[in-house]
Amino acid sequence: MPGKLYVTATPIGDPDDITVRAVKILNEVSFVICEDLREAGKLLSKLGLKKELVTLNEHDEAENTPEIVQRIVEGDSAALISDCGTPMFADPGHRLLDDLIAFGVEVVPVPGASSLTAALSVSGLHIEKFYYYGWLPVKKDARAGELTRIRKFREVIIFLETPYRLKNIMKDICDTFGRGIETVLAFDLTLPSEKIFRGSAGSILDKVAKQNLKGEFVLIVDNRNHKTLHK
Structure with a gap:
């Protein structure tokens, strides 16, 4: 009888945000699939758990997926975690899920922390729907082209980004949407x-530049009515 794959959310920052169910699953599975051995090892150490760790990342996904699939099909259960938060948002593992589903293996969500929903919950915006974009292109010209393309979407637009591009992303948002566009930056x-910064993109850019902020962040741009705030 095949095992199961538990897609398991882990904390996005505060380690106390791990759920009771996630700890139970991590303790019970045969092995844990992770992006980075060091990050996963730190998490398990804090929880007082010792588990076999198998990496699945952009460098070894093609090589490791078949072996992981075979183990689960033959009866082992595993937890899939990302470095932080809820897996499968621009994370490795899609090939693994596709193969397991094709074999009829049960894939089980273990929900928990998510930077996306956390940012939305404190944004102060009245949101019934939104457009999730995720990560913008690394190269400036490609990024500018994408921002110009999605500027036509009259929706709340959500971006995720890496720590060292915050200032550049804010500059590009100001250039494309205007400094007055209503924006929320959850840092x-x-x-x-x-x-949590709320206000115009221009005012937030000024604060980011002044404080030289570098860290994980979620950026929310309210482009529904292209409402312009004080710049």
């Missing part, structure tokens, strides 16, 4: 350094 969510 280092659940960490002691957490900050």
Whole structure:
């Protein structure tokens, strides 16, 4: 009888945000599939757990997926985690899920922390629907082209980005949408350094530049009516 794959959310910052169910699953599975051995090892150590760790990342996904699939099909159960938050958002593992589903293996969600929903919950915006974009292109010209393309979407638009591109992304948002576009920047969510900036893109850019902020962030742009705030 095949095992199961548990797609397991882990904390996005504060380690206390791990769920009771996630701890139970991590303790019970045969092995844990992770992006990075060091990050996964730190998490399990904090939980007092010792588990076999198998990596699945952009460098070894093609090589490791068949072996993982075989183990689960033959009866082992596993937890899939990302470095933080809920897996499968621009994370490795899609090939693994496709193969397991094709074999009829049960794939089980273990929900928990998500930077996306955390940012939305404190945005102060009245949101019934939104457009999730995710990560913008690395190269400036490609990024500018994408922002110009999605500017026509009259929706709340959500971006996720890496720590060292915050200032550049904010500049590009100002250039494309205008400095007055209503924006929310959720920075280092659940960490002691957490900050929530609300206001115009221009005012947030000025704060980011002044404080030289570098950290994980979620950026929310309210493009529904292209409402312009004080710049």
